[in-house]
Amino acid sequence: MDAIFIQVLNGLDKGAAYALMALGLTLAFGTLGIVNFAHGVLFMLGAFCAVTVNKILTISEKVRDPSITFFEAYKEIPYLETWWGDVGTTIIDYSVPISILFTIPVMALIGIAMERGLIRFFYKRTHAEQILVTFGLAIVLQEIVKHFFGANSIPVGAPDIVSGSAPVGAFFGLDDTMVYPWWRLIYFVFSVVVIGGVFSFLQYTTYGMVVRAGMADRDTVGLLGLNIQRRFTIVFALAAVVAGLAGAMYTPIVAPDYQMGMQLLVLSFVVVVVGGMGSLPGAVAAGFLLGILESFASMSEVKQIFPGIDQIIIYLVAVAILLIRPRGLMGRKGVMED
Amino acid sequence: MSQQSPKQDLMWMAVFTAVVLSMPIWMEPFGAAYPDLLQKFAIFGIFAIGFNILFGLTGYLSFGHAAFLGVGSYTAVWSFKLLTMNVIPAILFSTILAGIFAVLIGFVCLRRSGIYFSILTLAFAQMSYNLAYSVLTPITKGETSLQLELNDPRILDAAAVAGAGLPSTELFGMKLSGYPGFYFCAVLLIIGFYISLRIFRSPFGLKLAAIKSNQKRMSYTGFNTRPYLLSAFVISGMYAGLAGALMAVTDPLAGAERMQWTASGEVVLMTILGGVGTLIGPLLGAGLIKYFENIFSSYNEKVLHDIFSFLPDMLENVMVFIVNPFVGDGWHLTLGALFMVVVIFLPGGIMEGYARIVAWVKKDRSQPGGDDPHVAKPQPNEG
Numbered sequence: 001m002d003a004i005f006i007q008v009l010n011g012l013d014k015g016a017a018y019a020l021m022a023l024g025l026t027l028a029f030g031t032l033g034i035v036n037f038a039h040g041v042l043f044m045l046g047a048f049c050a051v052t053v054n055k056i057l058t059i060s061e062k063v064r065d066p067s068i069t070f071f072e073a074y075k076e077i078p079y080l081e082t083w084w085g086d087v088g089t090t091i092i093d094y095s096v097p098i099s100i101l102f103t104i105p106v107m108a109l110i111g112i113a114m115e116r117g118l119i120r121f122f123y124k125r126t127h128a129e130q131i132l133v134t135f136g137l138a139i140v141l142q143e144i145v146k147h148f149f150g151a152n153s154i155p156v157g158a159p160d161i162v163s164g165s166a167p168v169g170a171f172f173g174l175d176d177t178m179v180y181p182w183w184r185l186i187y188f189v190f191s192v193v194v195i196g197g198v199f200s201f202l203q204y205t206t207y208g209m210v211v212r213a214g215m216a217d218r219d220t221v222g223l224l225g226l227n228i229q230r231r232f233t234i235v236f237a238l239a240a241v242v243a244g245l246a247g248a249m250y251t252p253i254v255a256p257d258y259q260m261g262m263q264l265l266v267l268s269f270v271v272v273v274v275g276g277m278g279s280l281p282g283a284v285a286a287g288f289l290l291g292i293l294e295s296f297a298s299m300s301e302v303k304q305i306f307p308g309i310d311q312i313i314i315y316l317v318a319v320a321i322l323l324i325r326p327r328g329l330m331g332r333k334g335v336m337e338d
Numbered sequence: 339m340s341q342q343s344p345k346q347d348l349m350w351m352a353v354f355t356a357v358v359l360s361m362p363i364w365m366e367p368f369g370a371a372y373p374d375l376l377q378k379f380a381i382f383g384i385f386a387i388g389f390n391i392l393f394g395l396t397g398y399l400s401f402g403h404a405a406f407l408g409v410g411s412y413t414a415v416w417s418f419k420l421l422t423m424n425v426i427p428a429i430l431f432s433t434i435l436a437g438i439f440a441v442l443i444g445f446v447c448l449r450r451s452g453i454y455f456s457i458l459t460l461a462f463a464q465m466s467y468n469l470a471y472s473v474l475t476p477i478t479k480g481e482t483s484l485q486l487e488l489n490d491p492r493i494l495d496a497a498a499v500a501g502a503g504l505p506s507t508e509l510f511g512m513k514l515s516g517y518p519g520f521y522f523c524a525v526l527l528i529i530g531f532y533i534s535l536r537i538f539r540s541p542f543g544l545k546l547a548a549i550k551s552n553q554k555r556m557s558y559t560g561f562n563t564r565p566y567l568l569s570a571f572v573i574s575g576m577y578a579g580l581a582g583a584l585m586a587v588t589d590p591l592a593g594a595e596r597m598q599w600t601a602s603g604e605v606v607l608m609t610i611l612g613g614v615g616t617l618i619g620p621l622l623g624a625g626l627i628k629y630f631e632n633i634f635s636s637y638n639e640k641v642l643h644d645i646f647s648f649l650p651d652m653l654e655n656v657m658v659f660i661v662n663p664f665v666g667d668g669w670h671l672t673l674g675a676l677f678m679v680v681v682i683f684l685p686g687g688i689m690e691g692y693a694r695i696v697a698w699v700k701k702d703r704s705q706p707g708g709d710d711p712h713v714a715k716p717q718p719n720e721g
Contacts, residue, residue: 138674143671273454318458322450
C-alpha cells in the first residue's frame with residue numbers, strides 16, 4: 001500500500017509536466033491545426049526564463065571579504081543584498097516563483113511572434129511540412145540558447161523553505177518515514193491550477209466559448225463576423241505560456257539544459273496520441289496516467305520481471321493504444337482519423 | 339523524369355558511375371578529396387536514397403529510420419567480432435537483419451498514416467535507443483559503444499598472431515580503410531542507386547507514387563495498398579541497414595547515439611534539401627550537408643578573421659561577430675536555419691530550384707507570360 005502510494009506520488013510531477021505539455025500541443029493542434037514540433041523548445045525557453053531571472057537577481061559586486069585577514073580575499077555579493085539586506089536575500093531565494101511573472105509575458109510574446117512570423121504560413125501545408133519546419137525552428141532556438149547559456153545544465157534552486165521533504169506519510173496517516181520533496185508537490189498543485197485555469201477560461205468565458213466554437217467549426221464562426229484568427233493566435237500564445245510555465249517551475253526538479261525540451265517533446269507527442277488527438281481532457285488525463293505508469297514501471301519489483309520496462313513503457317502503451325483504439329483514450333470521432 | 343527511355347537511363351547510369359568513381363579527382367579543388375569525407379558522402383548517400391524510396395515515393399514520413407542504421411552497425415560489428423573481418427558477411431547480415439526489423443516495425447506502424455505514422459516510427463526508434471542504452475548493454479555495450487577486442491573469437495579467420503594489434507576490416511585480403519574503403523562504398527552506392535532507379539521506373543514504383551497522390555482512390559480501385567507500403571518500408575530499412583554496416587566497415591565501432599531521433603531528422607533533411615521524390619536529389623542533399631558540416635565545423639574565430647581580412651577592420655569584426663555563431667560548434671544552428679529556409683521557400687529542394695531555373699530560362703527564350711506547368715508541385719495526400 002505504502003509502496004503504491006509513493007509511486008503514485010512519484011508519477012505525479014512527471015505526469016504534471018507531460019500533461020501541461022500535451023495540453024499546449026493539443027491547443028495548438030485543435031485551434032490552428034498545427035503539429036508543433038517546437039513545443040518542447042517552448043518548455044526549454046520557459047526554463048531558461050527562470051535561469052535568466054535568477055542570473056539577473058544575482059548580479060553581484062566584488063567585495064573584500066573581511067573574515068579572511070592574511071591575504072586579500074574577495075567574495076561576490078549580489079547587489080540586491082547590499083541594497084536591501086534581508087529583503088534582497090529573500091527575493092533571490094524566491095527567484096523561481098518570481099520568474100513566473102517574467103515568464104508569462106515573455107512566453108506570450110514568443111508565442112505570438114512564432115505564430116505570426118512562421119506558423120500562419122503553414123496552415124494550408126501538409127502535416128509533414130509543418131513537422132519539418134517546426135523541427136528546424138526547434139533546432140535553431142536550441143542552438144541560440146546553447147550559444148548564450150552554454151551546453152551544461154544550470155541548476156536553479158527552489159526557495160529554502162520548500163527545498164526539503166514533506167512528511168506525506170503523516171498527512172495521510174500512513175508510515176511516518178514516508179517523505180516526498182516539497183517542490184514536487186508544489187509543482188503538481190501548480191500544474192493543477194494552470195490546467196484548471198485554462199479549462200475554466202475555455203469553458204466559462206465568452207472568449208473561450210468562441211474559441212471552442214472555432215475549434216468545432218472555424219468557417220461558420222468566421223461567417224458570423226468574429227475574428228477567429230486573432231483568437232487562435234492568442235490561444236497559441238496561451239499554449240506557449242503554459243509550456244513556458246511548466247518549464248520555469250520544473251527548473252528546481254531537473255537542472256535545465258538546452259536539450260531538455262526535445263526529450264520531453266517526443267514523450268508529450270506520445271501522450272497527445274494516447275489521450276486522443278484534439279481532446280484537451282484526454283491530453284491531461286493521459287499525461288498523468290502515463291507519468292504514474294512510468295513511475296510504477298521503474299519499481300525494482302517490476303524491473304526484475306521485465307528488465308528495462310521503465311525505459312519503454314510509455315512507447316509500448318502508445319503503440320498498443322494506436323493499434324487497438326486508434327482514436328486514443330478520449331479522441332472524438334472524425335478528428336484526425338485516417 | 340519518368341518519360342525517359344531505358345536507353346537514356348543506362349546512359350545516365352554510366353555518367354553517374356563515372357562521376358562517383360572520379361570523386362577523389364574532381365573533389366580536389368573543393369578541399370574534400372580525402373577518404374574519410376568521401377566515405378561519408380557515399381554512406382549517407384545510400385541512407386538518403388533508401389529513405390527517399392519510402393518518403394519520396396509514398397509520402398510516409400518516418401522519423402525513426404536511424405534505428406535501422408543502428409541495427410545495421412551493431413550487426414556488422416558483431417559479425418566482425420564473432421565470424422570474420424571480411425566485410426561481405428557483415429554487410430549481408432546487417433542488411434537482412436535491418437530488413438527483418440523493418441518488417442516487424444513496419445507491420446505495426448503502417449496500420450496508421452499521416453502524423454500517426456511519424457509518431458509511431460519515432461516511438462519505435464526511441465524505444466530501440468533507450469533499450470540500447472539500458473537493458474541491451476550486453477549486446478550494445480551501452481555508452482562505451484561496441485568495439486573490436488583482441489580476444490574476439492572470429493571463428494572463420496586464422497588465429498591472430500600473438501602481439502598483433504586489432505585487425506582491420508578487409509575484403510578477401512584487401513584492407514578497407516582509406517581509398518579502398520571509399521571505392522567499396524562507392525560501388526555499393528552505385529548498385530543501390532541503380533536499384534532505386536529500377537524501383538522508380540517499375541510498376542511497383544508507380545503504385546507507390548499512386549499511394550502518395552491518393553491512397554483512398556487506390557483502394558477503391560481494388561488495390562490492397564498495405565503490402566506495397568510494407569515492401570517500400572522494408573526496402574528503405576534495408577538501405578539504412580546497409581549504410582549502418584558501411585559505417586562499421588569504415589570504422590568498426592557502433593554506438594547507440596546513431597539511433598537517436600536527431601539522426602533520423604538528419605536524413606529527412608538531406609532528402610528534403612536535395613529534393614523529395616527525385617532520384618538524384620537525396621544524394622545531392624547528403625553530399626552537401628556532409629560537406630558543409632565538415633567545412634563549417636572546422637572554422638573558428640581565427641579562421642574567420644583570416645577570411646574577412648580583406649575588409650576594413652571595423653567591418654571585419656562585425657562580420658566575424660555575425661558569422662561566428664554559425665560555424666564551429668554552431669554548425670547545428672546553420673543546419674536548423676537551412677532546414678527552415680528550404681521547407682519554407684523551396685519545399686521541393688534543390689531539384690525544384692533547378693527545375694524553376696530551367697523553366698525560367700526556357701520561358702525567357704520562347705514567349706513571356708503564362709504559367710509554367712513544370713513549376714507546379716504535386717500535392718501529396720495526407721491520409
